[in-house]
Amino acid sequence: MIDVYYWTTPNGHKVTILLEELGIEYKVVPVDIGKGQQFETEFLAISPNNRIPAIVDHQPTGADQPVSVFESGAILLYLAEKYAQFIPTDTPGRVKVLEWLFWQMAGFGPMLGQNHHFGFYAKDKIPYAIERYVKETSRLYGVLNRQLKSREYICDTYSIADMACYPWTVSHARQQQDLNDFPEVKRWHDQMKSRPAVERAYEIPEKMNLQGGISDEAAKILFGQDSSVVR
Secondary structure, three states: OEEEEEOOOHHHHHHHHHHHHHOOOEEEEEOOOOOOHHHOHHHHOOOOOOOOOEEEEOOOOOOOOOEEEEOHHHHHHHHHHHHOOOOOOOHHHHHHHHHHHHHHHHHHHHHHHHHHHHHHHOOOOOHHHHHHHHHHHHHHHHHHHHHHOOOOEOOEOOOHHHHHHHHHHOOOOOOOOOHHHOHHHHHHHHHHHOOHHHHHHHHHHHHOOOOOOOOHHHHHHHHOOOHHHHO
């Protein structure tokens, strides 16, 4: 059994997509980040960066005690390697998937996240910041579009790289991106959206009545953090 500490964010969806693709048993443990549950002691014990997602694997390979993993990219890699699926075993193929997984973790996610923040969540609209991140989002979509030319999936074969990137493209309209400008991304996005495992992953919030909206109080919790929260 794997416990998934989860909320309705792109990073949360990455992990449930992989778990649904693997078809293994897991339990969702909601962590309402708008209420500050990510700062509770129990959660910090497995996710010291006070961010979702995180997992606890109660039946890890080669260990007699549960193993916890935080950071969505690390979780994807851990599960893919444990179950020997969705990551190639040959060196060139593995390296390619790792490159695009790290591309998403280092750029595609953070930059699109800043786009969401300044363009959607921030009360004070700063034109320079909005333009900066909308343009960088467009550049990154262009990079992904070029990679997908003549490829069905990001690294040819369906992998954790696709699972990492897809949830961040779901909010393309909020990011001020028109997928018609990126035809390869649009084709890939629509293909990903129609996968049964992806559909099941996105049904989780509805089945559990989880709400991902952000109230004024939640915004203070999410966007007003400094080093005091980790002391």
